[in-house]
Amino acid sequence: MIRLYQVFYDDATRQAIGPGFIPYDNRHPPVSGWFEYGCIRDILLNTDFADDDRFGLFSPRLAEKTGLGARDLIARCEATDAAVVAFSPFLDQLALFPNVFAQGDFWHPGLIDVTREAFERIGLDVDVVAADHYADQTRSIFSNYFVARMDVWRIWFGYAERLFDLCEHGTDALARRLNGTTDHRAVAGHYPLKIFVMERLICAVLEKLGLDAEIGLDYPRYAACNPEHANAIDELLVLDALKAQYRRTGHPAFRDLHRRRSAALDAWLRDRKRKPNDIYGDPARRLSLKGLLGR
Structure with missing residues (x-):
C-alpha cells in the first residue's frame, strides 16, 4: 500500500489538500520546533505499516513547487518497485551546488560543521560533507519530498531518533548549536539549525545504504510551476x-x-x-x- 499524507496547519491549508492525500492535522504540533519531522515522527510511532508499504509526507506547497498531486505521485510509485522515489523541487539548488550539504551551508551558515559532528555522534559514518562529495538527484532530496519503503524509513528513523534525542536531551555544545538558530528565507537567526540537518538526513542514509532514489519529478510540469x-x-x-x-x-x-x-x-x-x-x-x-x- 502507498500512503501519502499532506500536512495542514490552518483552515486554508486544510481546504487545499488534494484528493488522494491523507490529511495530517498539524495545527497543534506533537513536538515543537521540529516542523515536518514532528509530523513524520508522530506517524511512524503511531501507525501500523506493513513491511511492503510505502509512505511519504508532503507540505501544502507540493503542487505549487512541482505541479504534482497525490494521484501523480501514486501513479509514479506504482510504476516502479524502487525503494525510494524522489520528487524534490528547487532544481537550481540541487544542480548548482556539489551536494545538499554545501547548499545548506551557503544558506544556513554553520550547517556543514554541525552536520559532520552530529552524524559522528549518532553513528552515521558517511562523509557527505566533504568538499569533493558530489551528489546528483538520485542522492539529493529536498523538503522531505520522497516516498520510501518501510525498510528504508526504519533505518532512517533510527538515525533520526538519535538526532532528536541529542537535541531534546543533550546539554553539551553540539546540542546547543543544533538547537541554535540560523538564517532561512532571508530571515536572519529565526529557524533552528537542527531542522535543516534533519531534512538532509535522508541523503546521508542513501549514501550509507549505497541506494539511489528514482527520480519522480515531471520536468515540464516543474518548469511550468x-x-x-x-x-x-x-x-x-x-x-x-x-x-x-x-x-x-x-x-x-x-x-x-x-x-x-x-x-x-x-x-x-x-x-x-x-x-x-x-x-x-x-x-x-x-x-x-x-x-x-x-x-
Missing part, C-alpha cells in the same frame, strides 16, 4: 548529469566542468532576477544562454 527556471531547465539537467558522471568515474574533468558551468548559470540566473520585465521562454534568450554557457 517555476518560470524563472524555464529557460535554464536543460542546463540544470546537464549540471546534474555532470555530477552523476563525476560520481561514477571520479574523473576531475566532469567536476571541473560542473564548476565552470554552474558558476556561469548562477550568474545568468541572478542577472535574470534583476530584470523582472524579461519574458521567459524568449528564443533569443535561449540562444544567449547557450552562448554564455558554451564558453
Whole structure:
C-alpha cells in the first residue's frame, strides 16, 4: 500500500489538500520546533505499516513547487518497485551546488560543521560533507519530498531518533548549536539549525545504504510551476548529469566542468532576477544562454 499524507496547519491549508492525500492535522504540533519531522515522527510511532508499504509526507506547497498531486505521485510509485522515489523541487539548488550539504551551508551558515559532528555522534559514518562529495538527484532530496519503503524509513528513523534525542536531551555544545538558530528565507537567526540537518538526513542514509532514489519529478510540469527556471531547465539537467558522471568515474574533468558551468548559470540566473520585465521562454534568450554557457 502507498500512503501519502499532506500536512495542514490552518483552515486554508486544510481546504487545499488534494484528493488522494491523507490529511495530517498539524495545527497543534506533537513536538515543537521540529516542523515536518514532528509530523513524520508522530506517524511512524503511531501507525501500523506493513513491511511492503510505502509512505511519504508532503507540505501544502507540493503542487505549487512541482505541479504534482497525490494521484501523480501514486501513479509514479506504482510504476516502479524502487525503494525510494524522489520528487524534490528547487532544481537550481540541487544542480548548482556539489551536494545538499554545501547548499545548506551557503544558506544556513554553520550547517556543514554541525552536520559532520552530529552524524559522528549518532553513528552515521558517511562523509557527505566533504568538499569533493558530489551528489546528483538520485542522492539529493529536498523538503522531505520522497516516498520510501518501510525498510528504508526504519533505518532512517533510527538515525533520526538519535538526532532528536541529542537535541531534546543533550546539554553539551553540539546540542546547543543544533538547537541554535540560523538564517532561512532571508530571515536572519529565526529557524533552528537542527531542522535543516534533519531534512538532509535522508541523503546521508542513501549514501550509507549505497541506494539511489528514482527520480519522480515531471520536468515540464516543474518548469511550468517555476518560470524563472524555464529557460535554464536543460542546463540544470546537464549540471546534474555532470555530477552523476563525476560520481561514477571520479574523473576531475566532469567536476571541473560542473564548476565552470554552474558558476556561469548562477550568474545568468541572478542577472535574470534583476530584470523582472524579461519574458521567459524568449528564443533569443535561449540562444544567449547557450552562448554564455558554451564558453
